[in-house]
Amino acid sequence: MRRAVLIVVAIILAAGIYEVGRRSSAHSKLGVPSAVVHSLAPDFSLQDLNGQPLALANYRGKVVLLDFWATWCAPCRDEIPHFVALQNEYREQGLQVIGISMDDGPKPVREFYQQFKMNYPVALGTEKLAEAYGGVLELPITFLIGRDGQVAAKYVGEVQMPVLEQEIKSLFPAK
Amino acid sequence: MKSLVRFCFVVAVLGLSTASQMQAQSASDLAPGSTHLINPEDLVKILQSPKGEKPLVLNVGPHLLYMQAHIPGSEYIGAGSDSQGIELLRRRVKPLPHKTFIVLYCGCCPWSHCPNVLPAYNELHKAGFSNVKVLYIADNFGADWVYKGYPTIKGQ
Numbered sequence: 001m002r003r004a005v006l007i008v009v010a011i012i013l014a015a016g017i018y019e020v021g022r023r024s025s026a027h028s029k030l031g032v033p034s035a036v037v038h039s040l041a042p043d044f045s046l047q048d049l050n051g052q053p054l055a056l057a058n059y060r061g062k063v064v065l066l067d068f069w070a071t072w073c074a075p076c077r078d079e080i081p082h083f084v085a086l087q088n089e090y091r092e093q094g095l096q097v098i099g100i101s102m103d104d105g106p107k108p109v110r111e112f113y114q115q116f117k118m119n120y121p122v123a124l125g126t127e128k129l130a131e132a133y134g135g136v137l138e139l140p141i142t143f144l145i146g147r148d149g150q151v152a153a154k155y156v157g158e159v160q161m162p163v164l165e166q167e168i169k170s171l172f173p174a175k
Numbered sequence: 176m177k178s179l180v181r182f183c184f185v186v187a188v189l190g191l192s193t194a195s196q197m198q199a200q201s202a203s204d205l206a207p208g209s210t211h212l213i214n215p216e217d218l219v220k221i222l223q224s225p226k227g228e229k230p231l232v233l234n235v236g237p238h239l240l241y242m243q244a245h246i247p248g249s250e251y252i253g254a255g256s257d258s259q260g261i262e263l264l265r266r267r268v269k270p271l272p273h274k275t276f277i278v279l280y281c282g283c284c285p286w287s288h289c290p291n292v293l294p295a296y297n298e299l300h301k302a303g304f305s306n307v308k309v310l311y312i313a314d315n316f317g318a319d320w321v322y323k324g325y326p327t328i329k330g331q
Contacts, residue, residue: 070237073283073284074284102240126239138316139284
């Protein structure tokens with residue numbers, strides 16, 4: 001009987017270790033730049049949650065962090081406070097964070113925006129925009145766009161903040 | 176009077192206990208490895224086989240994701256986490272026999288974070304459907320279906 005219990009416990013432990021390993025390896029695989037596309041970021045012209053025009057072209061000359069996210073996406077929600085902090089920290093140096101929500105309607109996004117005190121423009125995404133950026137079938141997806149409008153990095157999955165911050169700094173003009 | 180109060184209390188406790196047991200049962204139905212789940216490769220085989228019963232495949236996830244890519248032949252219902260989505264699901268299955276083979280899927284998020292499949296599954300369970308499977312999507316529809324090369328189409 002005791003042996004049977006030990007075997008069951010060992011199986012549960014092994015399964016737990018396997019699952020943790022699977023998740024952490026998936027995270028490290030997804031949390032680093034998965035594609036660095038040195039091509040012009042597709043322009044878009046949308047309305048933000050306040051009805052104000054939001055066009056990528058208006059941010060040429062700034063470093064743009066373009067975040068595809070949704071309120072129902074747990075890792076996306078985890079990233080938002082970091083993006084708010086980055087926007088505060090690097091606003092003067094020319095960082096602009098833009099959020100593109102993949103929610104089906106504005107209501108939960110507006111509530112989330114207020115709750116998390118988001119300090120950057122957010123618009124609802126469209127199928128056309130998602131397609132222009134290579135399809136948004138997994139979230140979050142973060143693009144870093146340089147001052148010249150070229151895509152400097154693409155991160156699929158929850159981004160590792162130190163890596164992202166380093167990349168952002170590298171895109172600012174040298175002092 | 177005292178005995179009536181005692182009786183009402185017992186009934187209420189039993190009712191709450193049964194409801195929580197049903198909820199727990201539904202959640203365990205969708206634990207990885209459960210027979211109530213179907214893996215992507217198995218669903219592809221069923222859909223592509225010339226023989227056998229074909230399921231009614233219903234998407235209960237976000238519409239914007241469905242519009243970009245979905246399983247051919249599947250129908251968009253609405254997000255299962257939303258009361259409107261559940262109402263649409265209820266209406267869609269109302270005329271169907273309870274033995275109808277139904278596959279629900281979402282794929283918005285990693286399995287344990289999906290807010291949509293469990294409420295939709297619970298609704299069908301509550302309505303008496305006995306042949307319901309949920310497509311097990313470990314990470315998301317992109318990684319576990321689209322980028323594995325399984326068939327998809329875009330649009331409505």
